[in-house]
Amino acid sequence: MNASDAPLVSVVIPCWNQGRYLAEAVDSALAQTWPELEVIVVNDGSDEAETLRLLKNFERPRTRLLHRENGGPSAALNTGVTAARGEFILPLNDDRLLPTYVEKALRVFQNHDDVRVVTCKARYFDAKTGPWELPAYTMRSLLRRNLLHVSSLYRRKDWERVGGYCEELPIRIDYDFWLSLLELGGRIHRIEEELFEYRKPQQRQKSLSKRSSRMMEAQAFARIRERHLKLYADHTDLLVEWLNEVDLQRVALLDNRLGSRIARFFKGLR
Numbered sequence: 001m002n003a004s005d006a007p008l009v010s011v012v013i014p015c016w017n018q019g020r021y022l023a024e025a026v027d028s029a030l031a032q033t034w035p036e037l038e039v040i041v042v043n044d045g046s047d048e049a050e051t052l053r054l055l056k057n058f059e060r061p062r063t064r065l066l067h068r069e070n071g072g073p074s075a076a077l078n079t080g081v082t083a084a085r086g087e088f089i090l091p092l093n094d095d096r097l098l099p100t101y102v103e104k105a106l107r108v109f110q111n112h113d114d115v116r117v118v119t120c121k122a123r124y125f126d127a128k129t130g131p132w133e134l135p136a137y138t139m140r141s142l143l144r145r146n147l148l149h150v151s152s153l154y155r156r157k158d159w160e161r162v163g164g165y166c167e168e169l170p171i172r173i174d175y176d177f178w179l180s181l182l183e184l185g186g187r188i189h190r191i192e193e194e195l196f197e198y199r200k201p202q203q204r205q206k207s208l209s210k211r212s213s214r215m216m217e218a219q220a221f222a223r224i225r226e227r228h229l230k231l232y233a234d235h236t237d238l239l240v241e242w243l244n245e246v247d248l249q250r251v252a253l254l255d256n257r258l259g260s261r262i263a264r265f266f267k268g269l270r
Contacts, residue, residue: 006036009102010086010156014076014093016044019051021094021199026060028096028197034103039063042080045070074165074173081159090153091174094199096125097151101195105153108189116186117178119152120195128200137188140238143231146175148188151196154181166227172220179228 011029015022022041029039039062043055047070058065068079081089088109090102105118122132137147152174162180165173178188225232232238 006034007087007106008085009034009037009088009090009106009153010081010084011037011039011090011092011097012077012080012084013039013041013091014044014073014080015041015046015051015055016070016073016076017046017048017051018094019046019048019054022051022054022058023060024096025092025094026063028098029090029092030060030062031099032097032102033100034106037062037102038084038086040080040083041065042076043067044072044076072167072170074167074169077173078164078167081156081164084156087156088153089156089159090151092151095151096197096199098195098197102153104191104193104195108191109153109155112189114186115189116158116181116184117148117152117154117188118191119148119188120191121193122149122196122198123194124200125197126199127202131194132198137190139182140235142178142182142188143235143238146172146178148174148178149196149198150174152178152188158184169220169223171216172224176224176227179224179231183228183231 009032013022013025013029026039026041029037039060041058041063043065045068046052046055055065064083066079066083068076071079077091088106090097090105101120105120108115108118119137122134124130124132132149134147134149135141141147158181161184162177166176166180169176182188
């Protein structure tokens, strides 16, 4: 792209009580080799003392800091994108971008008119390191599970066309958003190079039980499938595969339960 027609890219960073990671994330965005770039940090009603202290004096070039009442990640992202001036949007959490990511992603958009989203391979950092192995993208595989990390590049006008991120969903908002973009037509392109680093800190104490967490996941995926019935209706063979898998899982569960009961019976005899 020539300097005269170089599009502006807006990196949108929601922040809720993760202020200790903010400078690292912002600095990775500002270190991009693509010069036409702005950063928008959205404080989503943080109430942690350390985060509030850091935000009070936070300053970086080409960076704006917005404040809003806590509304969750979808609302924070929508606030940031609404304020963005860029033609392209790149969400970022408490992770890091490698310097050439934006430049290489924009080159894909320039060379392929049918691309709706550009993502890349990724690796872990912090407490865990090494490659983050995600399967290669296909539409069928994406309908089964999310194959894209949140820091994937897309056009702002497409965010407008789909109505932004769904604020009804407490989790899996990026997965829902990618499906919304694909309903516009086009495809996803993955750069086969590690250009994104996903933070894996030490395991924190979980506030939800494993059962509650699974229930929340199930409810989120049910809502996502309701919102994208047309995509799933176009792949009815995939639904048949799912039903067969569910039946096999039920049989395996019953076998395990029966085996456990028999084992307890013989243990009682002993």
